[in-house]
Amino acid sequence: MNDVMTAEATRGTAAQEIADFVHDEAWLLDDGRFTEWLDLWTPEGIYWMPLDWKQQDAVHETSLLHEDQFMLRLRVERLNGARTFSQKPKSRCHHVLNRPRVLELGEDRAKVVTQMHYVETRLDEQFLLAVTVTHDLVRQDGRWKMALKRVDLLNSDAAFGNIQLLP
Amino acid sequence: MTAMSLAERIDPLMRPQAVHRDLYTSQDIYRLEMRHLFRNTWVYVGHDSQVPNKGDYYTTQVGDQPVIMVRHVDNEVKVLHNRCPHKGTKIVIDRSGNTGKFFRCPYHAWSFKTDGCLLAIPLKKGYEGTGFDQSEAAGGMASVGAVENYRGFVFARLAEDGIGFHEYFGGSLSSFDNMVDRSPEGRLIVSGQPLRYMHKCNWKMLVENQTDTCHPMVAHESSAGTAVKIWEEMEKPEGAPKPPAMEIIAPFMSPYEFFENMGIRTWPNGHGHTGVHHSIHSDYSAVPGYFEALSATHGEERAKTILGENRHNTVYFPNIMIKGPIQQLRNFIPLAADRTLVESWIFRLAGAPDELVARTAMYNRMINAPTSMVGHDDLEMYERAQEGMASDGLEWVNVQRLYEDGENLEEEAVLNGTTERQMRNQFHAWRKFMLWGENQSGAAAMQRPEAAE
Numbered sequence: 002m003n004d005v006m007t008a009e010a011t012r013g014t015a016a017q018e019i020a021d022f023v024h025d026e027a028w029l030l031d032d033g034r035f036t037e038w039l040d041l042w043t044p045e046g047i048y049w050m051p052l053d054w055k056q057q058d059a060v061h062e063t064s065l066l067h068e069d070q071f072m073l074r075l076r077v078e079r080l081n082g083a084r085t086f087s088q089k090p091k092s093r094c095h096h097v098l099n100r101p102r103v104l105e106l107g108e109d110r111a112k113v114v115t116q117m118h119y120v121e122t123r124l125d126e127q128f129l130l131a132v133t134v135t136h137d138l139v140r141q142d143g144r145w146k147m148a149l150k151r152v153d154l155l156n157s158d159a160a161f162g163n164i165q166l167l168p
Numbered sequence: 169m170t171a172m173s174l175a176e177r178i179d180p181l182m183r184p185q186a187v188h189r190d191l192y193t194s195q196d197i198y199r200l201e202m203r204h205l206f207r208n209t210w211v212y213v214g215h216d217s218q219v220p221n222k223g224d225y226y227t228t229q230v231g232d233q234p235v236i237m238v239r240h241v242d243n244e245v246k247v248l249h250n251r252c253p254h255k256g257t258k259i260v261i262d263r264s265g266n267t268g269k270f271f272r273c274p275y276h277a278w279s280f281k282t283d284g285c286l287l288a289i290p291l292k293k294g295y296e297g298t299g300f301d302q303s304e305a306a307g308g309m310a311s312v313g314a315v316e317n318y319r320g321f322v323f324a325r326l327a328e329d330g331i332g333f334h335e336y337f338g339g340s341l342s343s344f345d346n347m348v349d350r351s352p353e354g355r356l357i358v359s360g361q362p363l364r365y366m367h368k369c370n371w372k373m374l375v376e377n378q379t380d381t382c383h384p385m386v387a388h389e390s391s392a393g394t395a396v397k398i399w400e401e402m403e404k405p406e407g408a409p410k411p412p413a414m415e416i417i418a419p420f421m422s423p424y425e426f427f428e429n430m431g432i433r434t435w436p437n438g439h440g441h442t443g444v445h446h447s448i449h450s451d452y453s454a455v456p457g458y459f460e461a462l463s464a465t466h467g468e469e470r471a472k473t474i475l476g477e478n479r480h481n482t483v484y485f486p487n488i489m490i491k492g493p494i495q496q497l498r499n500f501i502p503l504a505a506d507r508t509l510v511e512s513w514i515f516r517l518a519g520a521p522d523e524l525v526a527r528t529a530m531y532n533r534m535i536n537a538p539t540s541m542v543g544h545d546d547l548e549m550y551e552r553a554q555e556g557m558a559s560d561g562l563e564w565v566n567v568q569r570l571y572e573d574g575e576n577l578e579e580e581a582v583l584n585g586t587t588e589r590q591m592r593n594q595f596h597a598w599r600k601f602m603l604w605g606e607n608q609s610g611a612a613a614m615q616r617p618e619a620a621e
Contacts, residue, residue: 052360052533056360060526061529062359062529063359063363063512063529063533063537064529066537066539067530075417076541078398079390079394079541087548162368
C-alpha cells in the first residue's frame with residue numbers, strides 16, 4: 002500500500018467517524034438521552050438556529066436559538082423537571098437523516114452538513130420540519146465534540162407553535 | 169331573528185370584576201371586535217425604519233384587514249388597504265420590498281401611485297362612456313381612515329372619523345418617548361426579522377398576560393427557578409459575573425413582594441404599564457460607552473432620568489406591548505377567536521453601542537421565541553385556558569384582584585403591582601370602543617347572532 006492510498010484509507014475512516022457522530026447525536030435526541038447529549042459539546046459550544054434565511058449575524062438580530070452550555074444545561078434540566086408544565090405529557094422527536102456531507106476534514110477539525118427531516122409530537126399534535134444541520138466539530142481528548150451546531154429551518158420565517166425539543 | 173343593539177349584545181357579558189368566556193371563545197364576538205373595536209381604535213402597523221426609502225413597502229394587517237405600509241414620494245408613510253379596486257386581488261403578497269414610483273396589480277396591470285391614487289388602466293377607452301369616473305374603483309386603492317407616525321411608530325385608525333391619536337393615547341405616549349429617548353440620536357431602527365409565534369388562544373389573553381405579575385414565579389419556575397438552581401450549584405470563583413442568561417431569566421423568579429412593589433399605572437382608553445418604581449429590567453449591567461453617548465446628547469442629568477425609568481411592559485390597547493428599557497415591541501395579531509399570531513420585534517438604538525441590541529436580541533429569543541423555554545410555559549397556559557373555557561361548568565373569567573368599589577378607569581392611577589386593574593381597564597376600553605359611534609338606543613341595530621353561537 003503506497004502513502005497516498007494509506008492517507009485516503011485513513012481519510013475514509015475519519016469521514017465515516019464524522020458521519021457516525023452525526024447519526025449518534027440525532028439518536029441520543031430521539032431517545033431522550035439529553036444528559037448524555039450534553040457530553041457531546043465543547044465547553045464553549047453553541048447551538049444556533051437562525052430566524053432569517055441564510056442569516057449571518059447571530060448576535061445583533063433575533064435567532065430562534067443561540068445557546069451556550071449554560072442555556073443548554075438549563076434546557077435539559079428543565080425537560081427533566083417536576084414543574085415543567087408544557088412537558089406534561091412529554092414531547093417526543095424523531096430525526097431522519099440524509100447522508101452527511103463532509104465539507105472539511107482535518108486532524109482535529111471537521112465541518113459536516115446533513116439534511117434532515119425532524120418530527121416532533123405531543124398529545125394529538127405532530128409537525129415536520131425540514132432542516133439543514135451544519136456541525137463544526139473539534140477533536141478533544143481523542144473524541145469529536147460539537148463547537149457549533151447550526152440548524153437552518155427550511156421555513157424559518159413561518160409562524161410556529163411550540164418547538165420544545167431540539168432538531 | 170330579532171333586532172338587537174350592539175350594547176344589548178355585549179353588556180350581559182361584562183361585570184365590573186369578571187367577563188364572560190364568550191369574549192374569548194365566540195367567533196361572533198371576534199367578528200364584532202374586528203368590525204368595531206379594531207376600526208375605532210389606533211392600531212399599530214409598523215415602524216418607519218422598515219420602509220426607509222421612497223417606494224419601500226411592508227405588508228401586515230390591522231385587525232383582520234390586509235394593509236400595505238409604504239413610503240410615498242413626499243417621504244410620508246401611507247397605509248393603504250391591500251386590495252385592488254378592480255377585482256379584489258391583493259396588490260402585493262410579499263412581506264416587504266420596493267415598488268418604485270407605483271404599485272402595479274399583477275392581474276390586469278392597473279397601476280396606482282404610492283398614495284393609492286389610480287395612475288393608469290390598460291386599454292382605458294373600454295371604460296369611456298360607462299360612467300367609470302363615478303365608480304368606487306376610480307378612487308384607486310383605499311386608504312385607512314387616519315395614520316399617525318409617532319416618533320417612527322406608525323399607527324392607523326381604520327374608521328374615517330373617530331378619536332384623535334393624542335386624545336386616544338394621552339399620557340401613555342411617555343413609554344414610547346422613553347424608548348426613543350434612549351437613542352443618542354433620538355431614533356430607533358428595526359433589527360432583523362420578527363419572531364412569529366402562533367398561539368391557539370384568544371388575543372386578549374396575551375394582552376392581559378403583559379401586566380399579569382402573579383404568574384412569572386409560578387408558570388416559569390421550570391426555566392427561571394432551574395436557572396437559579398444551576399447557577400447556585402455551579403463551581404465558580406467568588407464574585408464571578410452572572411452569565412447574561414441569568415441576568416435575563418432569573419428575575420422572573422422574584423417573589424410576590426417584588427412585583428407588588430414595582431407598581432402598575434393605568435391610563436384611560438385601556439393603556440397601562442407595570443414597573444412604575446422598578447422592574448425585572450432594573451438590574452441589567454451597564455454597557456461601556458453608552459451613558460457617555462447619551463449624556464453627549466442630553467447632558468448627564470437628563471441621561472440619568474431617561475435611564476432611571478425602568479418600565480417593564482407597557483400595553484397600548486388594543487394589541488401591542490413595548491418594553492422601553494430593552495427596545496422590544498410585541499404585536500398580538502388576532503386571526504380568529506382562538507388564534508393569535510404574536511410577532512416580537514427588536515430595535516437598535518441609533519448611536520448606541522452594539523452590546524445593547526445584542527442583549528435585546530438575547531431577551532427576545534430567550535423569552536418570546538417558539539423555541540423559548542419561557543414561551544413554552546406561557547403558551548401552555550393560554551392554550552389550556554382556551555380549552556378549559558369550553559367547559560359549561562363555569563362561564564366567567566375573574567379579574568377581581570385588588571378591585572375597588574367605584575374605581576374610575578377614565579382616570580390615571582398608580583397602584584400595587586399585582587392589581588388586575590389594568591385588565592379591567594382594558595375591558596372598560598373594549599366596551600367603549602366597541603360601542604364608539606353606535607347609537608346605543610338600538611337605532612344602529614344589528615341582527616341577533618345565530619343560536620348556534
